[in-house]
Every structure is written in C-alpha cells, then in structure tokens.
Amino acid sequence: MATPWLALLAGPLSYGIAAPALLLDDLARATGTGEQAAAAGVTAFGWGIALGTPLLAALLARRGVRAALTAAAALAAVGTLVLVLVPTVPALVVGAAVQALGSAGLTVTAMKLADSARQMGVVAASLAVVGATGPLTGALVADISSWQAALALPLLAVLAVPAARRGTAPPDAAPTSFDPLCMALLALLVTAAVLVPHRPLVTGPATVALLLLLVAWTRIRPDGFLPAAVARNGRFLAACALAFALGVVNFALLYAAPDLLREHAGWAGARSGVVLLAPYLIGGFCSGFLVAASARVPRRVAAAALLATGAAAPLLAAVTTAVPLLLVAMTLASLAAATGQGALALHATGVVPAARRAEALGLFNLAYLLSVAFGPAIAVALSQPTA
Numbered sequence: 001m002a003t004p005w006l007a008l009l010a011g012p013l014s015y016g017i018a019a020p021a022l023l024l025d026d027l028a029r030a031t032g033t034g035e036q037a038a039a040a041g042v043t044a045f046g047w048g049i050a051l052g053t054p055l056l057a058a059l060l061a062r063r064g065v066r067a068a069l070t071a072a073a074a075l076a077a078v079g080t081l082v083l084v085l086v087p088t089v090p091a092l093v094v095g096a097a098v099q100a101l102g103s104a105g106l107t108v109t110a111m112k113l114a115d116s117a118r119q120m121g122v123v124a125a126s127l128a129v130v131g132a133t134g135p136l137t138g139a140l141v142a143d144i145s146s147w148q149a150a151l152a153l154p155l156l157a158v159l160a161v162p163a164a165r166r167g168t169a170p171p172d173a174a175p176t177s178f179d180p181l182c183m184a185l186l187a188l189l190v191t192a193a194v195l196v197p198h199r200p201l202v203t204g205p206a207t208v209a210l211l212l213l214l215v216a217w218t219r220i221r222p223d224g225f226l227p228a229a230v231a232r233n234g235r236f237l238a239a240c241a242l243a244f245a246l247g248v249v250n251f252a253l254l255y256a257a258p259d260l261l262r263e264h265a266g267w268a269g270a271r272s273g274v275v276l277l278a279p280y281l282i283g284g285f286c287s288g289f290l291v292a293a294s295a296r297v298p299r300r301v302a303a304a305a306l307l308a309t310g311a312a313a314p315l316l317a318a319v320t321t322a323v324p325l326l327l328v329a330m331t332l333a334s335l336a337a338a339t340g341q342g343a344l345a346l347h348a349t350g351v352v353p354a355a356r357r358a359e360a361l362g363l364f365n366l367a368y369l370l371s372v373a374f375g376p377a378i379a380v381a382l383s384q385p386t387a
Contacts, residue, residue: 006110006114006119006160006164007123008126009107009113009160010106010107010126011126011127011129011157012106012155012156012157013049013103013106013107013154013157014127014130015134015138015153015156016045016049016096016100016151016153017045017046017049017131017134018131018132018135018138019134019137019141019150019153020039020138021254021255022258023139023142023150023151026142027147031092033089039376039377040092040093041092041095041096042255043194043198045100045372046194046369046370046372046373046374047191047194048079048097048098048099048100048104049100049104049107049369050366050369050370050373051101051104051186051190051191052072052075052100052102052103052105053105053107053108053365053366054362054363054365054366055105055187055362056071056072056101056104056105056108056109057108057112057362057363058358058362059105060112060362061359065112065164065165066165069105069106069161069164071102071105072103072106073106074102076102076155076157077102077155078098078099079094079097079098079100080099081095082098083095083096083099083151084149084151095151100154103154104365106161107123107157107365108365110160110164111345111361111365112357112358113164117292118292120291120292120342120345121287121288121290121291121342123342124288124338124341124342125285125288125291125338127341128283128287128338129281131254131338132277132280132281132283132284133277133280136276136277137150137153138153179221179224182214182225182226183225185214188206189210189211192210193207193373194373197373197381198377218231226359226363229352229353229356230352230359230360230363233351235348236352240344240363240367241367242306242307243340243345243364243367243371244368244370245310246340246368246371247337247340247341247368247372248371249314250333250338252376253313253314253330254276254280254333254375254376255376256317256379257276257326257330260326261275261276261323261326264321264326265323275327278331279328279334280330280331282334282335283331283336286339287339290343294339295346303344306336306343306344309335309336310333310337312329313329313336314329316329316332317330340368341368344364344368345361345365348364349361
C-alpha cells in the first residue's frame with residue numbers, strides 16, 4: 001500500500017485524542033456540566049482505542065484486512081453520528097467510545113500494512129503530526145462550524161479505506177479457536193485500567209485482580225485470544241511498558257499545555273494552539289526519521305535514549321516557568337512518544353513468532369493507547385485548585 005494512504009488511514013485517530021484539548025470549556029457549556037465531566041469523552045475515547053486495538057487486531061488476524069477495515073469504518077461512522085447528533089454527556093461518552101473502536105481498527109491495520117521501518121516511521125509520524133495540529137485544528141473547526149464538527153475529524157481516516165482494501169493479502173494464520181472468556185476478561189481489564197485515574201481505590205485492586213486472572217488463563221489456554229507466546233515474552237512486555245510511560249508523559253503535557261501557557265504567558269484558545277504547533281510538529285516530523293533509523297541501532301541503546309528523553313520532559317516542565325523551556329519539554333515528550341510508538345512497535349513484533357505478530361501489534365498498541373486515558377485525566381486532576 002502506498003505510504004501516503006497509510007498515513008491517512010492511521011493519522012486521524014490522533015484528532016480524537018488532541019482535538020478536544022482546547023474545547024473542554026465549549027463542551028462543558030454545551031452539555032451543562034463541568035470541565036471534568038466534559039473530559040469524560042476523552043477518557044471514553046482512550047478506553048475505545050485501548051480496547052478496540054486488540055479486538056480489531058484479532059479480527060485482522062482471523063479474517064484479514066478487508067473484514068477489519070469494513071468493521072472499523074462502520075464503527076467510526078456510527079460513533080461519529082452519535083457525537084454529532086446528540087449533545088449530551090452520555091452520548092458524548094458512548095459516541096467517543098464507538099468512534100474510537102473504529103479508529104483503533106483503522107490504525108492497527110495501517111501499522112500491519114506497513115512493511116518496512118520507513119513506512120512504520122511515516123505511520124508513527126502521521127499520528128504525532130496530526131496530534132500536534134489537533135488542538136489548533138479542533139479550535140478552528142469549532143470556530144468555523146461547531147464543536148461537533150471538531151469531534152468528527154477522526155472520520156477522515158475512512159477516506160483511505162478504499163485504497164487499503166485494494167490488493168490486500170489473505171489473512172494470517174488464525175488462532176486455533178474462539179476464546180470469548182479471555183476477550184471478556186481483557187475488556188474488563190481495559191475498563192478497570194481506564195478508570196484508575198478517576199476511582200483508584202476501587203479500580204486499582206480490580207485491575208490487579210483481572211490481570212492475575214488473565215495470566216492464569218494464558219496457562220490454561222496458551223493459544224487463546226491472549227497468546228502465551230506474546231503475553232509471557234519479557235522483551236515484548238518491556239517494550240509495552242516503556243511505550244505506555246512515554247505516552248502518559250506526552251498526553252499529560254499536551255492537555256496541561258493550555259493551562260501552563262495561560263498561567264505563564266497569558267495565552268489562551270487558538271493562540272495556545274498556534275504556539276503548540278512548533279514542539280509537536282518538530283517531535284512528529286523528526287520521529288519519522290528516528291523510527292526508520294532505529295532499525296540500525298542496538299535495541300538497548302534506543303530504549304535508553306527514549307527513557308532518558310521521556311523522563312527529561314516532565315522534569316523540565318515541573319521546574320521551569322519560562323515559556324521557551326516549557327516548549328522544549330513538550331518537544332521532548334512528543335519526540336519520545338512518537339518515536340517510541342513506531343520503534344518499540346517494530347521491536348515488540350520482532351520478538352514474537354511471526355504467526356502472532358498481528359495480535360502482538362494489537363496488544364502493544366493497547367499498552368500505548370491506554371496512556372490516552374491516563375495522560376489527560378492526570379493533567380485535568382493536577383489543574384484543579386486544591387481546597
């Protein structure tokens with residue numbers, strides 16, 4: 001598949017993450033709620049892409065690209081219609097979740113179709129660049145049209161579906177049998193994990209318990225929905241953990257940025273979106289080259305560089321009030337997360353059996369995309385005034 005179509009198929013998912021960043025006040029007014037309630041749509045989107053990634057990756061492995069694209073496009077369209085037509089918080093949550101399920105399927109399919117480090121770099125860069133322009137694009141679309149139109153931006157990925165369907169290969173070898181219990185456990189685990197930032201005392205222990213149940217189930221069904229060859233691979237799990245941490249830092253800074261710029265520079269609204277273009281575009285564009293180059297760098301060196309860069313970003317943001325240094329922190333976070341998503345995906349899928357790479361890619365992206373639920377929630381919680 002041509003690289004530009006891969007970028008279009010994957011990139012618009014980031015609109016669902018980033019476009020609402022400057023619209024929370026508008027959403028709160030439209031739904032008659034507070035900003036935290038309005039942010040529930042972002043949390044729901046994070047839940048949807050986290051859950052949708054392994055589910056649609058399993059469909060991709062079993063039924064092939066065409067079936068995955070058809071299901072994902074339908075989910076994205078239905079979710080978008082709910083978001084656009086019903087301006088209430090419950091509809092916002094449901095619509096965002098369903099839209100995210102579809103967006104996740106389109107993105108994981110694009111990553112599966114990327115057949116080189118260069119193409120994977122372009123896919124990762126498209127996600128980061130769209131994320132960089134997302135806050136400004138969302139604000140401009142809302143000013144020109146409405147906040148509903150801004151929330152519909154992820155549907156742009158459907159334009160690449162016809163090109164992705166052409167010339168597709170038969171599906172990979174499918175797992176031996178359907179495993180509904182493992183799917184249900186994974187869905188509950190994702191739901192509990194997404195809610196940890198909001199109800200930690202309840203969902204924290206539930207997340208641990210469900211994780212232990214899943215580990216036990218992989219011993220009973222090693223070739224089930226969660227393959228033991230993937231779930232027990234230490235190098236795969238390490239790549240997932242690092243990708244998750246880098247994502248949390250990036251998305252937390254992305255959602256904290258408007259308040260930081262308002263506090264330290266007096267900027268707000270679209271002006272903040274313009275300023276944020278620089279760090280996130282730099283991170284996004286550079287990540288494409290770095291992912292391609294990562295194939296020639298020892299894995300431990302690449303992981304250490306990502307870890308150091310990702311750790312430096314929040315530390316710098318926490319200790320400075322100078323706007324240029326805040327922008328440097330955001331650039332570092334964007335660069336680490338975008339490069340990590342592509343480079344670590346290549347690493348994670350390269351250490352598992354070839355027949356399990358579709359599922360591995362889905363589970364890796366599950367780990368990374370869970371950060372979408374954590375990062376914005378952490379930023380919103382930290383911005384609330386203390387009593």
